[in-house]
Structures are given as structure tokens and as C-alpha cells.
Amino acid sequence: MSNTDVELEKVPRLGLRHLQALLLFLGLVVTTILQYNVGVAVVAMTNATSVNPELPHYNWTEPQKSYILSSYYWGSALTQFPGGYLCKRFGAKLVLFWGVIGSAMLTVWTPQGIYMASWKAYCAIRWLQGLCQGVTLPCIHQHLANWAPAVERTRLGAFAYTGFDCGNVLAMYAAGMLASSNLGWPGISYTSGALGLIWCLLWLLLGSNRANEAPCIGQAEKRYIVGDLQRSARRERRLAIPWRGIFTSPPFYALLCARCADTWGLATMQAELPSYLNNVLGLDMHSNALFSALPFLLMWMMCYVYLLIADVLLRRRCLSLTALRKTYNSIALWTPAAIMLALGFVESTQKPLALVLVTLSVGVSSAATIGSELNTIDLSPVHASILSGILSTFTNLVALCTPLVVGVLVKHPTDRSEWQLVFSIAAMVLFAGNVIYLIWGTAETQPWNDNESRRESADFEDAKLEIETNTNAKKILN
Numbered sequence: 001m002s003n004t005d006v007e008l009e010k011v012p013r014l015g016l017r018h019l020q021a022l023l024l025f026l027g028l029v030v031t032t033i034l035q036y037n038v039g040v041a042v043v044a045m046t047n048a049t050s051v052n053p054e055l056p057h058y059n060w061t062e063p064q065k066s067y068i069l070s071s072y073y074w075g076s077a078l079t080q081f082p083g084g085y086l087c088k089r090f091g092a093k094l095v096l097f098w099g100v101i102g103s104a105m106l107t108v109w110t111p112q113g114i115y116m117a118s119w120k121a122y123c124a125i126r127w128l129q130g131l132c133q134g135v136t137l138p139c140i141h142q143h144l145a146n147w148a149p150a151v152e153r154t155r156l157g158a159f160a161y162t163g164f165d166c167g168n169v170l171a172m173y174a175a176g177m178l179a180s181s182n183l184g185w186p187g188i189s190y191t192s193g194a195l196g197l198i199w200c201l202l203w204l205l206l207g208s209n210r211a212n213e214a215p216c217i218g219q220a221e222k223r224y225i226v227g228d229l230q231r232s233a234r235r236e237r238r239l240a241i242p243w244r245g246i247f248t249s250p251p252f253y254a255l256l257c258a259r260c261a262d263t264w265g266l267a268t269m270q271a272e273l274p275s276y277l278n279n280v281l282g283l284d285m286h287s288n289a290l291f292s293a294l295p296f297l298l299m300w301m302m303c304y305v306y307l308l309i310a311d312v313l314l315r316r317r318c319l320s321l322t323a324l325r326k327t328y329n330s331i332a333l334w335t336p337a338a339i340m341l342a343l344g345f346v347e348s349t350q351k352p353l354a355l356v357l358v359t360l361s362v363g364v365s366s367a368a369t370i371g372s373e374l375n376t377i378d379l380s381p382v383h384a385s386i387l388s389g390i391l392s393t394f395t396n397l398v399a400l401c402t403p404l405v406v407g408v409l410v411k412h413p414t415d416r417s418e419w420q421l422v423f424s425i426a427a428m429v430l431f432a433g434n435v436i437y438l439i440w441g442t443a444e445t446q447p448w449n450d451n452e453s454r455r456e457s458a459d460f461e462d463a464k465l466e467i468e469t470n471t472n473a474k475k476i477l478n
Contacts (some may be wrong), residue, residue, distance in 0.1 A: 010220035015067045017177055017225060018148045023207055024140055024160040027100065030199045031136050032167025033192050034103050034129065036270055039176040040292065041188045042068055042178035043274045056115070059086070062117045066407025069271045071123040073400035075130025083135030085143040091209040094364060095140035095198055097446070102132035103198025111186040137392055146210045149225055158307065165300035165366065168270070169293050169374065176274070178287020245448025246390035252380055254389065256394060258329055258372040261363065261433020263395040265336050267402040268426045269295065269362050279353050279413035284441040291355050298363030306367050321378065321443040329371030336361040336428035344420030378443040394448075418471055 042065050045058050060068075086095045106129050115122035140160065148156045178187040207215035244251055274292050277283045283291060306328065313319050313417040318325065339361040345353040376387040405425070410418045 007086035010218075012218065012221055013400065015053045015221045016208075017094050017147050017149075017152070017221065017336075018126045020143065020158040020208070021160045021202055024143060024418055025163040025166075025200055027096065027203065028136075028140065028160065029161025029167040029170065030196050031100060031103070031133055031333075032164055033171045034100075034107055034132060034172070036171040037170060037192050038072070038126065038187050039271050039274045040172060040179055040289070041185050043278050044185035044188070047278065058114075058118060060119050062410050062413065063407040065275075066403040066405075068119055068122050068126060069403035070400045072130040072133075073127040073396045074429070075127040076134035076144075077130075077133050077393055077396035077400065079134025080138065080389055080396065083138035084142070084389055085149075086135060088444075091141040092143040092146070093203070093207045093209045095135050096143070097203055099132045099135040100196055100203070101200045103129045103199065104193045106117060106132070106193075107189050107196065108193035110189040110193075119425065121372070134396075137385060138389070141388065143209075144453065145223060157366055161369075162300065162303055163326075165296060165303055168296035169300060172274070172296060172386045173289050173293030176292060180289065183467035225357055234389035234470055240393070241383060245446065246380075247384070247389070248450065249446055249448060250380070250440040251272050251442045254442075255372060255375050255379065255387075257393060257433045258368075258375075258437035258441065259391050259395055260398045261333060261429050262368045264374065264402055264429045265333070265340070265396045265432075266362070266365060267399040268406070269358070271403050272422070273358065273362075275413060276419055280416055281348055281354055283351075291358070294355070295359045295362030298359055299366045302363055302366045305368065306370055310370050322441075325371055325375055325443050326438055326441060328367040329441075330434055332365045332371050333430040333434040337427040340423040340427040340430075342414075343425045348416065357413045372437065372441075375441070375443065379446050381445065382451040383449065 042060075046060055047057065047064070067219060083095065083099075106125050110122065110125050113125050114124050144157050144160065145161075173193070175188045178191055181187060183190070208217075211222050213223075273295070277291055310324060311323060311330070314321065326477055337359050343354065343357045343361070348359065376384045376391065381389060406422055409421050409425075
């Protein structure tokens, strides 16, 4: 048995790298709650019959509500790229800490701000929260890169990212339960902010930027992580970013269309679902909490189902990676598109059918993680973080526009025909986005991914040919 095998045997199956993944999972749960509880909170603030009658409520117009729902994305779109730089400059631990604690403190202060300046204060607070939380994804990517060995990167990364789905469930369910309790809508802000502050304390105590900086890590695990990452760094040398190649690449634009379409459909449900359930179906806040959370609970569970099926299909070579991506993306985009078209024709007297359709439309969309979200790594393993940053900027802009469009279209929240138009537009966007992805999308690594290594390979082949030619010449002369 080699020394390397002996060292690997000493590496704990559950170690500090798994604790870091757990902290990232909990961090994503908290940041998702801080981001998405606004959909329930706005309904509670404008509906005096569903909350504590002693608390103030507000007669905000639909455009004003749309400004509140979209203001977060104005901020987060501005800090996607700076977040990546700050992570490399100061470390993910510090940047993520300040981002989450800033957002949590703003959340705690939200009720006081609303008391003073109504919806305008809420917009300002949400914009500042977006600025704070815009660094989240770059920090998550960087921390996983610093802690996850190549062989465990998919497993640890997939576990950490399910925090999004868990956070969605809690944002809808817990926020609805709090709104219908004596705490009322301020309780949503106070509880969410408290969770953020608790996570920040855990992150300060247990988080570390790198394995070689962690005080409590075992030597075997440290050597396992650090050695693997050093080997990866040697394999993936720094290359100039191929901006021209990226922005002239049809597969990249196909991926961009698919991600923007998926974001449009999901953002419509995340931000507007509580309002639709309350105004059109007439569900109270208690029932609204449960039925708003169910779609995202199904989405969370389906993540693991899709992963298992994809693993079997690839291992048995039933589908190529490109075919798998396109199949999953078609499920994630076209199924909700069809359901949204049907949802617009459901009457308020058909509540069970409407709830089933809403749950399915959101639940199946988790296939997009495998269908298109991971496609950045396919197109360019070397520059995947750059592609993710570009995509995140555009998807934030799409998420920003979605509630504004709803605010323009929905003048009378109880009018089913206006919601029918909202769902029809979302369905058309989902359909078109996937058509483009089916035509031009691919899982093949693009030529601009690693020009340098291809040049080195060509130089090696030329040198090899020259050596063979000289050898043959010598044989002929002899």
C-alpha cells in the first residue's frame, strides 16, 4: 500500500470540509428567507383581515407593491462582479459575514422604516439588502473552491445549494404563519433578522477561508484538501479571459436565454404566488402559508430525484450529456409553461385544481439545475465563474423586471383575467427560452475555453513530429 493510500485511509468521512458545506447550506437558507419573505409580508401589510388588527396596514397600489418586490434586484445586480473580486481580496468568510449581517440588520429595522416612510422606506431597505446579498453567490463559489476536493466537489456543492430550496419553503411557510399570528407582519422581519444574526455568529466561530487556516482540522484532512487543490491549481493555470469568444458564442447566448426564461417563470411564482392565492383564490394567511410553501417543498425534494435519475442515465450511457441537459431543461421550462397557461383558466371555485397546478409548475422546475444551471461548467471549466457572474447579472435584471410587469398588468388583484395575462406571458417566455436552448445549446467545451493549453498541445505535436522526422532522416543517412 502506498503512502498516499495510507493518508487517504486516515481522512475522516465526516470532517471539517463537511461542516463548511453545512454552514454554506444554512447560510443559503437564511439569505433566501431574507430575500423572499417579502412576497408574504407585502400581502400581510395590505390585508388587515389576515393579521393582528392592532397593527397598521397600508393601501399600497399594485405598482407600489411591484417597486417593493423588484427593488432588491436593483441592488444585487450591482454587487455580483464586485463580490467576486472582494472574495479573492479579503476572503469569503469576511465578505459573506458582512453581507449577511448587513442584510439581517436591515431586515430587523424594516418595520420601523415602514412606520416612518411607508413603501418608499421599504424600497430603500430592500435595495440596500440587495447590495449586501449580491456577494452571496461569489462567496459560495469561492468557499467551495477552497474547501471541496475535486472528487467531492459535486456532492458537497449540491448539498450546499439545496439551501436555496429549503429557504424557499421556510420563507413561504414560516412567513405566512408569523403573519397570521399575534406578531403579525413585523414578526416576519424580526424573526428573519434574528436567524441571520445567529448564522453570522456560527459563521464567525466555525467558518475558515481555507483548510490550512482552520485551527481544529486534522492533519490528514488538511493534506487531503490542500494537496488536491494545489494539484488542481497546477492543472488549471491562469489564462486571459476570452471576452470576445464568450460574447460571440451561440451556445453561451442560448444558455443565457434559458437561464433568463427560467428566472422569469420562477420569479413570477416566488414574488406573486402569495398575492394570487390571497386575492384570486381567497385563501387566508394561515392557509396561504401552507399552500405557498408546498410548491417549493416539492421543488426541494425533486432536486434529489433528478440527481439520482441523471446519475443513472449518464452512468449507463442512455443519454449524452448534451441530450440530458436539453431533456431536463425541457421538463423544467415547458412543463411549467403548459401548467401556467392552464392555470389562467381555473375558476376561484376550483381551488384544489389550482393548488395542484401551482405546486406542479414550481416543483418540476428544479430540473433546471441539471438542465442549464450547470451548463457553465460544460462550456468552459476554466472560466465557469466568469460565465456565472455574467449570467447572474442578467438573471437579476430579469427578476427585477418581473414584478414591475405584474404591477403594470394587474390593476385589480382579484380579477382572474389579469392574472391570466401574467401567466400567459410567463409561459411564452419559458417556451421561447427553451426553444433557443434546444437549437443552439450544447454541453461541449467551447474552443475559447483553454486556448493556451490547445496551443501547447499543438506545439507538443509539432515538436514530436520534428523529432520523428529527424530520427527517420538519421536512419536513412546511416
